[in-house]
Amino acid sequence: MSSNSSDANLILSLNFISAQINRYLSIAILLFGTVGNILNCLVLSQKSLRKNPCSWLFLASSITSLITLISGVAVRLMAGWSADLTDTVPALCKIRIFVLFDSRTVASWLIMLATVDIWFSSSIDANRRHMSTLKNAQLGALLIVLLSSLVYAQIFYCYEANLTNAPLKCYGKTIWCRLLIDFTFTIVSILIPSLFMFIFGFMTILNIRYSALRRIQPMNTSLTQWDKIVNTDFSGIFTIEGFHNSKNDVIYAEEPSEIPADLREASIVKYPSGVMFWGAITTKGLISQDGPINFTQWLRDQCPLDKRKRMYMTGDLYAKFLREEAISTINEVVENLNEVIFQDDQDSKHRTKTAMDVVNDFFEEIIEPNDGDAKFADVWPIENIWGIMEEKTRGKTFENMDSLVDFINSEWRKITPEQCKAMIDNIPKRLAKVIQFNGNQVYEH
DSSP states (O other): OHHHHHHHHHHHHHHHHHHHIIIIIHHHHHHHHHHHHHHHHHHHTSHHHHTOHHHHHHHHHHHHHHHHHIIIIIHHHHHTTTOOGGGTOHHHHHHHHHHHHHHHHHHHHHHHHHHHHHHHHHOSOHHHHTTOOHHHHHHHHHHHHHHHHHHGGGHHHHEESSOSSSSSSSEESSHHHHHHHHHHIIIIIIIHHHHHHHHHHHHHHHHHHHHHHHHTSOOOOSHHHHTTEEEEEEEEEEETTOBOOGGGOOOOOSSGGGSOHHHHTOOOOSSOOEEEEEEEEETTEEESTTOOEEHHHHHHHTOTTOTTSOOOOOHHHHHHHIIIIIHHHHHHHOSOGGGSEEEOOOOTTTTSHHHHHHHHHHOSEEOOGGGSOSOOTTTOHHHHHHHHHHHHHBTOOOSSHHHHHHHHHHHHHTSOHHHHHHHHHTHHHHHHHHHHTTTOOOOOO
């Protein structure tokens, strides 16, 4: 009799301790968990991070973790004061358990997706890097929510409230239901995402190590490597008055009256209308094939609400131009961007982190800033192309900007792929000349 009494007292003591833990420890878990996830949300929702797919996935995971805390810890906290309605109302019981298991699973898989996104973005394969997008992250998150909801739909059958022969009042109604839920949670919510995190985390480390090794390799200047060059640059300003030397606008006469009136009163346009182009040269021909990109028009289109506002090139605009116009144009001529070496000039706007991130995202190999020079006109053939265009427009006057653009496009199309290949093949010789002249200008063309 005394043994039964002591066992009953022990059970009562354990139940009391359990109730106190649920009552007070839950407060600490809920407090610190909520504060931590809210801080995560505040940081990751910053404008500079919202468009980053990895940051977006971590933000979604933090929001999902908040839902887990509310449906799990907050409800158990109320149970410590016998105020948990989910213990007695069947519908609330099923909904709470479904939200709890679903949100915990989604949170784990979102972190796994973030690991995959980091692997994509660190890859040396441009096609894989292109998969690291906000759209793909959002589609992946949506797919996870749908699949997780289907996996745990069994809860609406298995769970019941007001149970007396179970550890909790809101619990699986049969032993098979309990085993099925526990097995599903262990495999789907813990083991599989953890395994994927380990695999993709390890592959990310390999990507970073391989990228570091590739970046410290000296630039190979063999003929095969030069054949892979995509040499890009912006032109100077082409004006509708045509390219000419203003120092030649001089008239010599002994008396002013000897100068014709139309020349004496000739107007001088201080800032003539002009256009700047962007283009590139490869062994396969010029890019784009139909004519250089009208960069002045593209820049003007970036401010459509106020055409009078003058737009200036910035690092962010250059990055946007590369992403929206230049790279897709290069891809029309060069099918695999991993097979080329990208080169642009050393302008400070081109070397900003935003611009370099875009270049590194699309091209496996580039001419690093330290391997080039700010003024390398004697080496890069695109400079020769723009020189040809300037010679063609020298002394010409055009009726309007459209006729100037049409003329440039027409002359651009006359340059054949064979001429482009010859120019690219001449790069090593011109480099040797630069070295021979100790970096001074090379006049041979």
